[in-house]
Amino acid sequence: MTDITRSGFRAKSKFGKTGGKAVQYILIAIALFWTLAPIYWMLSTSFKSELEATRLDPTLFPEAPTIANYVGLAGSSMPFFQFFLNSVLSCLLAAIVAVIIAVPAAYALSRAKFRAANSVGYIILVVRMFPMVVLLAPLYLVLLNTGLLNTLFGLVVGYTTFGLPFAVWMLKGFIDAVPIEIEEAARVDGYPRWQVLLRIVIPLIYPGLITTGIFVLMEAWNNLIYPLTFITDINKQTLPAALVLTFTGQFKTDWGGMMAAATITTLPLMVAFFAVQRSMVRGLTAGSVTGT
């Protein structure tokens, strides 16, 4: 009797285990499909001819794969390499500027004992709460009056404005995780505060700097509304904005060409993401581990 009960129980628990695993895999599969399907569709469409791309019964795989769209991009009258360069330059610069400004701010917020430290931190974060569009008009006026409208540097200012609060908060988390005794030891060793920041804190949060920079960069890279608004000269346009401007016409959209361009736009971002993936995971969990 006991044997039967026990084996029955075991069978049930075994089923429960496999059942649970199955549910797990199904959920993961759904999540994967959700994220990867658009990327697949972009890739697959970029290899389709114009006719196939706009068929009423869309094909899952390109029937006659062609690289015509990519060749078209290279030979097009539009300066795609220039767009790419504009994107890289403005986003990279925005990431660097944001991190450079954010480090001392985050350090002050993390270590300072002044009474308003907390409220200042939240005020910085409030900028994040606004929809990007709300900042558009004031930024436009600022750029207009400083003569930075329609310049890449103006774009950098725009990206930085939106990326900075996030960068400050993210870096604050990294700095919080550095034990204060390490800094105090350096102070006792005779170093003034700013040197402690440079020689001790920054080397210790190095992965955090990279991670934060990548986050700001990714956000800037995907930003569509700022370049569309601030840049009027097509030669100074960034990739995402150029895609919209050049491939969507009033009567016809070149889907194949657009997807080819989109692929090229996404690729650097993916490469950047995988390159820092390890330090990113470390970065996001840094605050949860005590000690060094």
Added chain:
Amino acid sequence: MARIRIENVEKDYGALTVLHDCSLEIQNNEFIVLVGPSGSGKTTLLRLIAGLEPISRGDLYFDDTRVNNLDVSDRDIAMVFQNYGLYPHMSVFDNMAFGLRRRGLAKLEINEKVRRTAELMNLQDFLERKPKQLSGGQRQRVALGRAIVRDPEVFLLDEPLSNLDAQLRVQMRSEILRVHRSVDATAVYVTHDQVEAMTMGDRIVVMDNGRIQQVGTPEELYDRPENIFVASFIGTPAMCFLEAKTNGDKLLTDGGDLPLLPDHRERIGEREHVTIGLRPEHLLVGEGRPTVSGVVEVVEMLGAELIVHFTTGSHTLTVRLPRGEKYRPGDQVKFGVTMDQLHFFDRDTGQAL
């Protein structure tokens, strides 16, 4: 050369005052230990001396210079932190050389000093390693080495041994003393362990509740505690206390009557109630002395000796006995009291009489 003078120093955190009216003079080359339970303010006092926290009221002098407003980086001090505070991204060599580089020493000189200190601390084989590749004891030695390589005037140590196991702690204790003797510096050492304080300090500062309770040599604190707190904090097993009522030439206690000597009468004065302090070694087996009696509660075998805890009414007393005596919990016992060694404390204020 550094004499440290602390005058009426107080420290507030917001509305809370954590240090009250602390005054202390530390002599040049002295090894002084701040000891007390957690929350007694000993680490705060050390951090004030270091300059890591601002002083709320009072004055701090190094020799005759007031240093209240001198930045920590400009005080010639070295500090060893409880959790070491090593620079994780630097090698052992760089950890030790970091402070010397700040002082603008030549590369050769830095090299020489670090290697000599590394030898002193037995670290010469680990100079290229990072802190995370070292054991706890080795890290502690790096932290110590980093402090002494600077050749500072003042050495501050904040519970440096509390993260080590018991055996290593004893070993490091003598190592720290040996190092202190070999350098010309004043040392302030914080610990919550009274054994550490007794074995290491030239003088000991006992702290409780943000106040200095007593300052003195280990012998002074042990033989002449100024109040009940110091009496109960210094010594293992701790001093025991017995409430007594005076009656003519007698002291009436739960454990029996004790004779009141002329010297006792002088100390007690007109008080009717008094607290008697008894060290475990002042209770003896054998005849010919006034006795206290009670019931054995716990017997601790320590190898060479026995510690017997027994109760008399509402009090528990402790006696230290040579091995061989046989006692069991529940036994009725009687111990002789060395009357000339009694401590008396005011029942209300806790001050020694």
